[in-house]
Amino acid sequence: MAHRAVLHVDMDAYFASVEVLAHPRWKGKPVVVAGPSLRSVVSACSYEAKRLGVRSGMPLVRAMRMAPEAIYTQGHLHSYASYTRRILRILVGFTPLVEPVSIDEAFLDVTGAPSSPEELAGKIQASVLSETRLWASVGMGPNKLLAKMASRGAKPRGIGRLTPDTMVDLPVDSIWGVGEETGKLFRRFGIRTIADLRVLSRRQLRALLGRSGEVLYFLCRGVDPSPVVPGEEAPPPLSIGNEYTFPHDVRRPAEYLPALSLLAQKVARRARDKGFRGFTVTFRYRLRDLSCHSRRRQLPRATDQRGKIFTVAAGLAREAVGSPVRLVGVKLSDLVPERARQLELFPGGGERVSAVVDAIRRKYGEASITCGRTMVGLPDRSRIPYHGRGTPA
Amino acid sequence: MVQEVSEPVEMVGHFRAGRVYPCRFRYGGRVHRITSVSSCWESRKGAYLSYHFVVRTTADDVFEVRFDGREMRWVLDYEYGDQD
Numbered sequence: 001m002a003h004r005a006v007l008h009v010d011m012d013a014y015f016a017s018v019e020v021l022a023h024p025r026w027k028g029k030p031v032v033v034a035g036p037s038l039r040s041v042v043s044a045c046s047y048e049a050k051r052l053g054v055r056s057g058m059p060l061v062r063a064m065r066m067a068p069e070a071i072y073t074q075g076h077l078h079s080y081a082s083y084t085r086r087i088l089r090i091l092v093g094f095t096p097l098v099e100p101v102s103i104d105e106a107f108l109d110v111t112g113a114p115s116s117p118e119e120l121a122g123k124i125q126a127s128v129l130s131e132t133r134l135w136a137s138v139g140m141g142p143n144k145l146l147a148k149m150a151s152r153g154a155k156p157r158g159i160g161r162l163t164p165d166t167m168v169d170l171p172v173d174s175i176w177g178v179g180e181e182t183g184k185l186f187r188r189f190g191i192r193t194i195a196d197l198r199v200l201s202r203r204q205l206r207a208l209l210g211r212s213g214e215v216l217y218f219l220c221r222g223v224d225p226s227p228v229v230p231g232e233e234a235p236p237p238l239s240i241g242n243e244y245t246f247p248h249d250v251r252r253p254a255e256y257l258p259a260l261s262l263l264a265q266k267v268a269r270r271a272r273d274k275g276f277r278g279f280t281v282t283f284r285y286r287l288r289d290l291s292c293h294s295r296r297r298q299l300p301r302a303t304d305q306r307g308k309i310f311t312v313a314a315g316l317a318r319e320a321v322g323s324p325v326r327l328v329g330v331k332l333s334d335l336v337p338e339r340a341r342q343l344e345l346f347p348g349g350g351e352r353v354s355a356v357v358d359a360i361r362r363k364y365g366e367a368s369i370t371c372g373r374t375m376v377g378l379p380d381r382s383r384i385p386y387h388g389r390g391t392p393a
Numbered sequence: 394m395v396q397e398v399s400e401p402v403e404m405v406g407h408f409r410a411g412r413v414y415p416c417r418f419r420y421g422g423r424v425h426r427i428t429s430v431s432s433c434w435e436s437r438k439g440a441y442l443s444y445h446f447v448v449r450t451t452a453d454d455v456f457e458v459r460f461d462g463r464e465m466r467w468v469l470d471y472e473y474g475d476q477d
Binding site for chain 1 (some may be wrong): 431432434435436437438439440441445447449455457473
């Protein structure tokens, strides 16, 4: 049996690179892509901005202090998604076993391909570049873990390979899934590299980190049996949720209910589009001190209707919100396929309204129809002085 | 400085092998010849697709144009200034 060969294709500074293509005069300049509000975080930045200390996930205000001369623009998701579709079409030309992981990365299983993984990696990088003028880094390995770690090490514009033997000198937090906190914990015990981590027994790791310690025992040995699952065979979602950050903290129901209505509408629409209904509605909120809290309620019958989701979420919010909130979110979980639903003896008109709304939206677009409640009282977002185009999506 | 224009324009373009290639357009009383397409992407509004292009012209100006699939017309969306 042939050894497994997995490639991980990761676009370099993806959002920022797409913005630079759209603004040719920004080439070579530090470019930072962030949300529409000054309270948002950096979504992506060019390598020139990274050299100034800006990082993805950093609060926008901090990035602005760090790199005042950089170009700040808000993201254009439809344009990134359009480029992603083009890139995926290229990747599927090499193998049908392509698993998109996120908007800017994908795994490819090239086991048994007539060309060597190195040759394929080079061809993929060149094809993506010639078709889109965007650079990708490609990692190669005998499984997804090592391919992912290899692409991270190869950035930018590189091709890298990792094996269980060559990974030992890498820092412990380079393992996919080991975050900042776990890395700190290991450093406290003097564990800095993967070789150091391998000294610990399975039992010791379990004592230190619980069940995830057992997983880590295998990961640090380069063992990852997870298959590359093509996009169309992806498992069904566990939940469907949306969040909204207010431009300023709010406390009164009149201030947060329009946002909740908008979120309930989005969640219900996404559930119907995916063909799911959910039994549990969760209301999530973030306070001024950035602490996150949530409350959930189980429904007697699964739903995909905006009205029901909103009523439950609003009830939970009224019970929970006692001090100013910065962010609210609505999530529908315990999903079941729509076709498995129980028929109602006395169906209401809500479903027919949703069907008509969906038909209008599919024909004329997302913004063509909305619930009146979402249009009242939603505060204007404070915009950062963008150099770029457009209005928030 | 990005200037929003949002005006329909007369465009000469190719439609070849399922792709659109803008060539030149008339705007502000001048014909702008496109020398390169810097970026292109699609957007969907309901059932209708639009194709967006950021183009450079012989005068080194940069514009964002769009082929509107619903109205079947070309629209000049933005004119990018020297700093953009």
